[in-house]
Amino acid sequence: MRFRSVKGLLFVVLIMSLVFISACGGDGSNATNGNTTGSAGDGNNDGNGDTNETASSGDGEEEVTIRVAWWGGQERHEMTLDAIDLFEEEYPHITVEPEYTDWDGYWERLSTQGAGNNLPDVINMDNSRMTEYSSRDLLMDLQPLIDEGLINLDDVDDVYQDINVTEDGAVLAISLGANALGIIQNDDVLSEYGVTLEPGYTYEDLQEAMTQIASETDEEFFGFDLNNADFELFYIYARQHGQSVFNENADGLGFDEDILVSYFEFIQSNVNNGISPPHDVTMDYIDGGNSMTGEGTAAAAMAASNQIIGLAQTTDMELSLNLPPTLSAGENGNWIRPSMSFAISSSSEQQEASAAFIDFFTNSIEANEILQADRGVPISSEVRNHLADQVEGPVAQTFEYLELVEDYTSPADPLPPPGEGEVRGSFQRMVESLKYDMATPEDAAQQFMQEAESILQ
Numbered sequence: 001m002r003f004r005s006v007k008g009l010l011f012v013v014l015i016m017s018l019v020f021i022s023a024c025g026g027d028g029s030n031a032t033n034g035n036t037t038g039s040a041g042d043g044n045n046d047g048n049g050d051t052n053e054t055a056s057s058g059d060g061e062e063e064v065t066i067r068v069a070w071w072g073g074q075e076r077h078e079m080t081l082d083a084i085d086l087f088e089e090e091y092p093h094i095t096v097e098p099e100y101t102d103w104d105g106y107w108e109r110l111s112t113q114g115a116g117n118n119l120p121d122v123i124n125m126d127n128s129r130m131t132e133y134s135s136r137d138l139l140m141d142l143q144p145l146i147d148e149g150l151i152n153l154d155d156v157d158d159v160y161q162d163i164n165v166t167e168d169g170a171v172l173a174i175s176l177g178a179n180a181l182g183i184i185q186n187d188d189v190l191s192e193y194g195v196t197l198e199p200g201y202t203y204e205d206l207q208e209a210m211t212q213i214a215s216e217t218d219e220e221f222f223g224f225d226l227n228n229a230d231f232e233l234f235y236i237y238a239r240q241h242g243q244s245v246f247n248e249n250a251d252g253l254g255f256d257e258d259i260l261v262s263y264f265e266f267i268q269s270n271v272n273n274g275i276s277p278p279h280d281v282t283m284d285y286i287d288g289g290n291s292m293t294g295e296g297t298a299a300a301a302m303a304a305s306n307q308i309i310g311l312a313q314t315t316d317m318e319l320s321l322n323l324p325p326t327l328s329a330g331e332n333g334n335w336i337r338p339s340m341s342f343a344i345s346s347s348s349e350q351q352e353a354s355a356a357f358i359d360f361f362t363n364s365i366e367a368n369e370i371l372q373a374d375r376g377v378p379i380s381s382e383v384r385n386h387l388a389d390q391v392e393g394p395v396a397q398t399f400e401y402l403e404l405v406e407d408y409t410s411p412a413d414p415l416p417p418p419g420e421g422e423v424r425g426s427f428q429r430m431v432e433s434l435k436y437d438m439a440t441p442e443d444a445a446q447q448f449m450q451e452a453e454s455i456l457q
Contacts, residue, residue, distance in 0.1 A: 177376020
């Protein structure tokens with residue numbers, strides 16, 4: 001079944017809305033599983049990079065295979081595989097070959113595949129990498145597929161998609177959900193020591209609170225876990241000063257050096273004063289898939305709001321979402337953004353089937369009941385309203401958190417420029433030097449800005 005007209009698509013959507021098909025168990029039997037099989041870049045079962053095969057079924061309907069890639073943890077993998085099972089039941093002529101891994105392995109694998117013109121048909125894309133892949137002509141413009149009705153965005157407000165649209169109107173990807181940066185805090189720990197962090201609390205309030213807890217406990221305590229998201233928090237910090245990480249022309253930095261120096265002072269003083277964990281401790285936890293906040297050795301951690309869903313499944317402690325720290329007399333620095341998106345590779349030979357897959361993840365209520373807003377609050381108002389009455393616990397917290405952020409937000413920055421990944425890498429190297437006390441904030445800021453400007457020019 002291929003959609004030759006909007007009418008045809010609408011008919012199928014109607015049928016989908018009337019018939020509930022329970023999700024099959026996600027045993028991953030049809031997965032290529034980028035996490036456990038093959039080397040980076042193979043991305044398919046036979047390793048020859050050619051999975052876009054087509055054949056005619058007995059009734060003349062064309063059978064196609066699409067490769068779909070995403071990153072995440074085990075819970076996301078299992079939910080996505082279950083949703084794919086449901087998709088394949090709805091679209092029996094489409095076979096999905098999943099490719100999934102963790103964050104770091106994902107981009108390494110994707111880079112190799114891009115260089116070899118072997119990208120999956122559907123690519124889970126992060127906003128930080130979107131412009132880079134688009135500048136290399138690796139992503140197709142989805143607007144024609146939207147115009148044809150193959151991807152239905154009738155129930156999607158522009159705010160959820162604006163950031164994925166270029167100035168000339170090209171749609172680079174479809175958001176899978178909305179989220180916002182924040183902190184995940186351990187309410188059990190904060191309550192035990194009588195600490196509250198009300199919205200509007202400052203960086204100094206955060207440091208004082210962590211110092212208080214550290215001074216009153218004999219247990220191992222790491223305070224505020226930056227969670228290797230130092231660059232993400234700097235996005236907010238720069239915006240709180242009325243500036244941006246990148247300039248409007250996307251060919252240079254958009255902040256003054258003294259702002260970065262003060263931020264680096266915050267990072268270094270946190271580690272040196274026991275308010276944040278040393279770098280090696282942070283990386284040990286990340287590499288092991290563990291969380292200081294979840295086990296109670298930290299009171300709070302930087303995170304994207306949807307991350308509380310996975311973390312809550314690993315602990316019995318009470319967690320909640322809170323706003324990031326603010327700057328005294330500063331501006332609102334946070335904003336609601338697409339948490340991640342699905343793009344279609346420009347080399348895909350199965351664009352209609354890929355569009356059907358994206359449409360399914362965007363508009364299927366049954367699929368989103370399985371996915372449980374793990375990739376952020378759904379962008380379709382119909383799906384979002386349906387789930388709002390059903391979700392509870394950490395999923396409900398993500399819905400409530402976005403409502404809170406609306407009162408503390410400012411207009412979003414444009415998509416980061418090509419080279420953002422290299423800039424981020426330079427930033428993290430400077431942060432590592434600071435945490436090991438091998439550089440002063442002034443020296444680290446100067447070196448980073450020189451490297452970043454060189455990358456962006």
